[in-house]
Amino acid sequence: MQPNKQSTQRPPFSKVLQKSSLSFLAMMPLLLGVIGLVGLFQVLVTPEMLASLFQGNPLLDTLLGTLIGGISAGNPFISYILGGELVEQGISLYAVSAFILSWVTLGLIQLPAEVEIFGGRFTLYRNMLSFVFVMLIAAATTFSLQVIL
Secondary structure (H helix, E strand, C coil): CCCCHHHHCCCCHHHHHHHHHHHHHHHHHHHHHHHHHHHHHHHHCCHHHHHCCCCCCHHHHHHHHHHHHHHCCCCHHHHHHHHHHHHHCCCCHHHHHHHHHHHHHCCCCCHHHHHHHHCHHHHHHHHHHHHHHHHHHHHHHHHHHHHHC
16 A cells, blocks of 8 residues: 655745744744843843842752843853853852853743743753753862862
């Protein structure tokens, strides 16, 4: 028995492009809203505001760095500059490394878009695992730097 010829054919490229374009246009308002919120956070949250929150306790600083970085989502390049400024102000490496990692991997601001695109279950699991691993990696990074230096 031969397979049905129609089921093995791929749709024409123009149909695929049209469907993809419509999906992208449907998500555009949500994506623009997320981009706008990220921009506002980058302008409104200063390094001095962040520095005032940390107390010097490694566990608490790691937790705060993870939470603040997850809320303040942005691009990696900005996080390195911000992290450098935080270190210059005397913030612990636990807090700064957790902040940088969560700034890039977690994202409360992007949550609605991520749920819309990937689904709620995937988004929940990804963010929970990212939260745990950010704290573990921040602690491991700081510990390894203390051993090396």
